[in-house]
Amino acid sequence: MKLRTSIASGLLVASMSLASSMAWAQPAQPTGADRNAAREFAMQGIAANNRQDWPVVLDRFTQAERRFHAPIHVRYIAIALERLTPPRLAEAAEAWRRLSAEVLAPDAPAPFVAAVEEARRELPRVEALLRASQATTTPTTMPVTTPVTTPVTTPVTTPVENTTSQTVSVQTPPPGNVTTRTVANPLRTVGFVVGGVGVAALIGGAITGVMAGSEFSDLEAVCPNRQCADAARLARRDDVDTLAGITNALLIGGGVLAATGVVLAIIGAPRTETVQVGFNGRDLLIGGRF
Secondary structure, rough: OOOHHHHHHHHHHHHHHHOOOOOOOOOOOOOHHHHHHHHHHOOOOHHHOOOHHHHHHHHHHHHHHHHOOOOHHHHHHHHHHHHOOOOOOOOOOHHHHHHHHHOOOOOOOOOHHHHHHHHHHHHHHHHHHHHHHHHOOOOOOOOOOOOEEEEEOOOOOOOOOOOOOEEEOOOOOOOEEEEEEEEEEEEHHHHHHHHHHHHHHHHHHHHHHHHHEEEEEEEHHHHHHHHOHHHHHHHHHHHHHHHHHHHHHHHHHHHHHHHHHHHHHHOOOOEEEEEEEEEOOOOOOEEEOO
């Protein structure tokens, strides 16, 4: 869990740092202090999200969004609004709606792109939940027959009361709606990208390694024991050394990036969530499995 939190926090901070140089739509140009405060609130919000403390998640990401606009802030706000007790579905739908309409720059960070794509998938589901909750909370009309007292005259003129029974009609509430969704994790997309870069670096290192090996063999023929007699051969030896250094850098860096990509892809595996909305005649009932 600590590894997941630290990786997610690092990616969030990295994406916010990259976004600070782009033209995001926000009320005013944020200062350096605003960006630093937003990062701190966002990291606190991620920690609260991992322990499913939804009021704290909502508060921290709202504070972060006030200081610096980032699509991933709005994503966590929408999730927290839906999972509060009781859920604030109208506000959650509005947050997803605002995020789904966001227009990003072509070079926007991958977590921001993933947040907007998730909003466009989640908005119809939350709107359907909102409509269902509004329908089940509509007051039910219950006709009631008022007791009627009728005086009856008997031969002995004794008054007798005849009271009719009270009839109440109750409408059976509709069954609850069950919705199952698969929630994508932006970390998985980042993992694929990082892993792809690492594989490309490994391929490049293999190619330069073959080239360096061939050049080294030729150099040994003209410069035994790396002792070169003229300037041209010395320059050629330097080229071989440079090529060998590039090979090492590509192989080491590519291996690290590929391993990091695999870890991120595993951590960012999509999760399945089930949400049920029902009405027991008095209260709106919402449950879920995450």
